[in-house]
Amino acid sequence: MYSLCVRRMLAICACLCVLQTGAASEKLCGQDRPPVVSVEFEVADSLYIANMDVEPIEQIESTVSRRLAKLSERYFKFLRWSHEPQSGSVPDPAARLKVSLVGKPQPVGSEIELAFAATVGGKQVDLPHISNKRIYRSFDEQHAHAPSLLQADVLDSLEVQFRNESFRAHLQKQFLRTIPLTRQVHVDRDNQRLVIPIPWDSLRASDESVLLVEFFVVEAMPEERTDGSLRLMPDGRATMDGVTGLTRCAILRFNFPPSLREEWDPRIPAVLSLAEEKVVFMEFYDPDTSPPGTQAGLVTDPERQGQQ
Numbered sequence: 001m002y003s004l005c006v007r008r009m010l011a012i013c014a015c016l017c018v019l020q021t022g023a024a025s026e027k028l029c030g031q032d033r034p035p036v037v038s039v040e041f042e043v044a045d046s047l048y049i050a051n052m053d054v055e056p057i058e059q060i061e062s063t064v065s066r067r068l069a070k071l072s073e074r075y076f077k078f079l080r081w082s083h084e085p086q087s088g089s090v091p092d093p094a095a096r097l098k099v100s101l102v103g104k105p106q107p108v109g110s111e112i113e114l115a116f117a118a119t120v121g122g123k124q125v126d127l128p129h130i131s132n133k134r135i136y137r138s139f140d141e142q143h144a145h146a147p148s149l150l151q152a153d154v155l156d157s158l159e160v161q162f163r164n165e166s167f168r169a170h171l172q173k174q175f176l177r178t179i180p181l182t183r184q185v186h187v188d189r190d191n192q193r194l195v196i197p198i199p200w201d202s203l204r205a206s207d208e209s210v211l212l213v214e215f216f217v218v219e220a221m222p223e224e225r226t227d228g229s230l231r232l233m234p235d236g237r238a239t240m241d242g243v244t245g246l247t248r249c250a251i252l253r254f255n256f257p258p259s260l261r262e263e264w265d266p267r268i269p270a271v272l273s274l275a276e277e278k279v280v281f282m283e284f285y286d287p288d289t290s291p292p293g294t295q296a297g298l299v300t301d302p303e304r305q306g307q308q
Contacts (some may be wrong), residue, residue, distance in 0.1 A: 184280075211234060216228065233249060
């Protein structure tokens with residue numbers, strides 16, 4: 001174990017010396033737009049399929065899908081939300097959120113609920129802490145012949161669900177936290193900051209938000225993988241390699257053996273240069289509600305702020 005640590009430190013120190021003597025570091029490849037999450041609402045219960053025509057069901061599904069996208073965008077601004085069917089004008093989604101109107105059998109009749117399902121990269125995501133949202137009890141009027149009333153009740157239930165802070169926290173932790181935002185991380189050594197190429201004005205994250213960078217380094221002789229992570233606080237706009245409006249981040253925690261530090265570590269540039277893969281996630285999101293061109297009430301971009 002000691003020899004492995006020695007090899008690791010020698011490799012890192014050697015790389016750090018190269019970086020400090022002015023060797024070219026990884027070049028910024030422009031901005032990355034936030035990933036797209038596709039949303040969909042489906043009427044899946046046989047009660048409505050049997051009693052309603054296709055056209056009103058499709059109208060309900062379209063209307064509720066649009067509202068679902070708007071609610072998601074309202075509370076999770078760091079992603080792009082789409083309710084449109086996939087086409088040439090809509091990028092392939094990185095993830096999908098589906099809400100279905102389903103029946104839950106009871107001794108007499110069924111309760112009608114909203115069920116949530118999610119995928120990231122085509123793989124199902126478990127949502128163990130997001131329970132179905134009941135709309136009707138088994139003895140309620142369930143509006144099987146009244147599409148407009150059913151639609152209104154579904155929309156109201158979705159609004160209530162998204163206003164629930166516990167629901168949003170579980171959705172972030174179990175689903176949105178697993179969506180990769182970018183695979184680029186760049187070092188601003190002079191200011192002891194990292195820069196990610198997501199536009200600051202798209203991220204719309206307050207300084208209470210936490211970005212997570214996961215990476216690994218593979219060592220040779222013998223080959224062994226070492227995992228590491230960084231937790232970052234987005235704290236403003238950055239310009240790098242002539243690209244403006246990027247997101248600058250302060251270091252909250254750097255975790256890479258043999259140490260754990262809750263501040264800038266001089267090893268960070270070298271470690272990241274050795275990393276074979278770097279993936280950035282939004283671990284915790286607190287939206288910045290300041291108008292564009294401001295931050296925490298202060299004007300940071302007079303031109304954008306003046307356009308409001």
